[in-house]
Amino acid sequence: MTSRTWFVTGAASGIGYELTRLLLARGERVAATSRRPEPLEALATGYGDQLWVAALDVTDAAAIRRVVNDAVTRFGRLDVVVSNAGFGVLGAAEEVSEEVLERQIEVNLLGAIHVARAVIPHLRTGGGGRIVQMSSTGGQVGDPGMSLYNATKFGIEGFYESVAIELAEFGIGVTLIEPGGTRTDFNRHLVLATPIPAYDDGVLGQIRGMLTGDVDPELVRRSVTGDPAKVARAIADSVEVSPAPRRLVLGRHAYEAVTTALRDRLTALEAQRDLAYSTDADDIADSA
Secondary structure: OOOOEEEEOOOOOHHHHHHHHHHHHOOOEEEEEEOOOHHHHHHHHHHHHHEEEEEOOOOOHHHHHHHHHHHHHHHOOOOEEEEOOOOOEEOOOOOOOHHHHHHHHHHHHHHHHHHHHHHHHHHHHOOOEEEEEEOOHHHOOOOOOOHHHHHHHHHHHHHHHHHHHHHHOOOEEEEEEEEOOEOOOOHHHOEEOOOOHHHOOOHHHHHHHHHHOOOOHHHHHHHOOEOHHHHHHHHHHHOOOOOOOOEEEEOHHHHHHHHHHHHHHHHHHHOOHHHHHHOOOHHHHHHO
16 A cells, blocks of 8 residues: 555544554554544654644634644645544433534534535645545434434535535545444543433433443443444545445444435335425426
């Protein structure tokens, strides 16, 4: 493999950290960014000029442009961008405060869009490259208590469905990563909304109990199956695939959940065929 320059957000923990470690071990150059980049400093001593670390809050569009430009100055170019920064909120739609709602959208959706807008000119003028956007099964499957998180993941997938078409002529590929439950600190760092008692006895109450109460470790092991190192490897290897896979669904539970959701959606759509056609203007219907 030819050595590339990668730009990674959310690189100090979870999948982002595992990916950064793997890329460095493979001899790649990495511009690794995080709101709190301190965990990355230990890697710097082992990889020298391969690694460049910067603090970055993806809610600051001006800072994103500055850090991206600094990375290009440092390495000369960008080849692969991994937009990984994000977090989750657990709570019914009516439970979540306006402040948390806005923060969720600012980080997961607007932040990812700002990253795209900052890196695209460099990839385009550099002759191409790859954008890898961390999504989730939550970009295709709704989960109770995760409506805001789902909104950001459905939203960023819609954004890239359009952008991928725009960028194809410049040799820039786009891949959306859709892992299921992965053994990172994601759940431990969930922002929890203040519960409304009306939800206590329903499915959301059960989910909240699993995340905040005493949980059987065996249940956790069976429900959270993803290995972050293996997910990182799949992401890194995907860049060798051409054309870029539009989506990577990672994990058995992810595959099963997305498959069921897509089949159900297609079945519902096919049942509406006659209704869809019936709403065309008469001159269209007559010529069909």
